[in-house]
């Protein structure tokens with residue numbers, strides 16, 4: 001017997017009227033990037049996960065890549081990551097010039113906390129934990145290790161919307177919780193979408209700039225590109 005894994009058309013039919021009404025509302029509003037619809041989703045999703053801020057981005061990969069960048073992790077830095085994950089987790093590290101350090105998973109296919117400390121070096125800056133197949137990683141032990149070694153903690157929650165560890169939502173443990181809303185995910189969009197949740201106001205502000213060409217104010221693009229050591233300087237006009 002053939003069992004279809006993801007039949008998106010069938011899901012659409014279940015809530016067709018609401019989806020169509022929402023799509024028409026957006027089309028008629030004339031506001032197609034960010035804006036009030038995204039803001040209202042960000043507020044609702046932050047509350048759902050139990051975090052202060054949510055920053056909508058283009059995809060799960062963008063959520064991870066921009067989080068690594070916003071935390072100031074780049075060339076010369078190492079990030080611990082489970083050896084068993086989707087490629088996007090690793091691309092987010094290498095896209096910033098940092099080096100992924102692979103650690104074997106446990107019996108639940110998530111990062112094995114017992115093997116993390118052996119992988120820590122003076123270059124380690126962060127642990128990127130992945131809650132794979134809807135299963136939360138061992139967040140009590142992993143948070144303890146991150147704290148003890150002064151490491152940043154990024155959660156890849158692309159496959160774990162709504163999953164909890166000891167009553168706390170995945171995405172609510174680390175400096176940043178990164179979600180994908182790819183159509184086949186637990187919460188799927190009609191296209192690519194993603195979000196980062198955090199309690200860190202400064203990180204949230206940096207992420208809002210990074211998702212928007214490094215800009216906080218229109219045409220003022222003040223964030224440095226990754227790898228640059230000095231801020232941009234205006235060239236003298238000829």
Ligand SMILES: Cc1ncc(COP(=O)(O)O)c(C=O)c1O
Nearest residue numbers: 059060061086088089158180182
């Ligand atoms: C574990 C994991 N991380 C990251 C991603 C990337 O998400 P997206 O496809 O929205 O870029 C996915 C989804 O494909 C994923 O399963």
